[in-house]
Structures are given as structure tokens and as C-alpha cells.
Amino acid sequence: MQPRRGTNASAPSFPYGGRAISDARSRSGLIVRMRRLGGGSAPSLTAVLKIAREHVDAMIAHAREDHPDEACGVIVGPEGSDVPTRLVRMINADRSPTFFRFEPQEQFGLYKQMSAAGEEIVIVYHSHTATEAYPSRTDVSLASEPQAHYVIVSTAESGASAGPVSVRSFRILDGAVTEEEIDVTE
């Protein structure tokens, strides 16, 4: 398990520690910083999120549009597949820079769609607009989709304008946070 990284919201850039960060230019021309763990001789993580580049781009675009409020949504896929296929933007009922909550009626509509189609939530994503892309205490205490990958997009560095963003993925189970590698497919 990854040690909990210190929160360092006031620092001018993210506390990436000594880990290698790969900068990849996404299709939309944004610089995406995705933490790649387990490279070189370091012990590799078994957990990996495989995700299409168009979905990464769509999450980032959503986060930038809603900045400085938190954006939120899901990518659903066939039940039990762990394959994210369909991105659905959700309304942040709180419209807040520090909190998000799916609008309950919209979430129920999503539930009914997924039930009818044999789908489930594969990814829950949301943005952090002033802090790093790491689960907050609130994120951990309210996490209630044990099958899901929790993806966080941080717009803290560049806000709504063009510039680097950070995208990281986690499992959150019973209060324990485990970061996982993101494998972006074209």
C-alpha cells in the first residue's frame, strides 16, 4: 500500500515526491500529468486502471469547464467487466469548490439506465480545484462504490485555462486508499 502523502495545498506545485511523472500531451492539447507507479526496479502495483484517452480528455474538459467548482461524473461499463465504456457527466448538486454530491434524482435516473442495460459504475470521477489529486478525508469517508475506480482530476495548477492538470486513480475500500497505475489506451 502507498503511504499517505501529506496534503500540501498551499505549495506552488504538487508534492510529487521523488516519483517519476510522465507528461503526455492529450488529444485536446493539454498536458496531462499522470502518476505512473511501479516503474524501474520499484515494486509494481497490481492495480491498474485501463481507460481510453477520449475518456481522460472528457474528464479533464469537464473539470476545466466547472472550475473553480468541483465537477463530477461516472464512466459506466458492463457489470463485472471493469471496462469503462460510457461517460456520463453528473450535476454537482452542491455547486461547491470543496464538495460534490450527485443530484439525487439524476443519480436515480442513472441507476435505472444502468439496471436496464446490465451496467455498473466502473469509474467515479471528480475534480479538486485547489488541492492535489488525492482523496480528501471526505472522499474516503463517503466512498460507497467498492467496485469503482476513483479518479481525481486536479485543476489547481492551471484552473480553467490551458496548462498542466493532474489525473490520478485510486481504490477506496473500508477507509483504505490505494493508488493505482493508469494505462491510457488510444
Added chain:
Amino acid sequence: MSVEVRIPTILRTFTGGQKAVHGNGATLQEVLDDIDVRNPGLKDRIVEAERLRRFVNVYVNDEDVRFSGGLKAPTADGDIVVVLPAVAGG
């Protein structure tokens, strides 16, 4: 006949993995009391201090019970109750 209660993934540890359980009762409260007899601990994850938990949404036949009486929302044979944890964070 009875009321069907759809259980979210995170609470299926209380139902032996079942996606839905059945209970009897004329109100949501009675149905939850009834299913808790066979699935001990389940009700506590939905109800706190005799009220619905803040981050749990419950629907009876597509109606959010926060607008139809909360735990006193009426239920009848054949009704479907959906329990959905709110997706939320900070």
C-alpha cells in the same frame, strides 16, 4: 407477495451477496425492520437515530422518500424499494 428491496453493492455483505431481499410492512420503517431480522446490521447502514442517513437515498416505486414521508412512507405488496448510497465527496 412482499416488498422487494434492492441492495447496493456496498451493503451486500449483509445479504450474503444478494442484490435484492424481500420484506413485509405497511411503511418503509416496517419493511426495513423486517429485512433486518434476516440480514442483521443492514438497517443500521440505512437508518441512524430513527432517521434516514444523510448520505443514503431511498426510493419507493421511483419516489424519493424524502418527499413522501421518509421512514413513514407507505409500502404495499409488489412495491420496489431502491437503496442508493449518495455519490459524494470533497
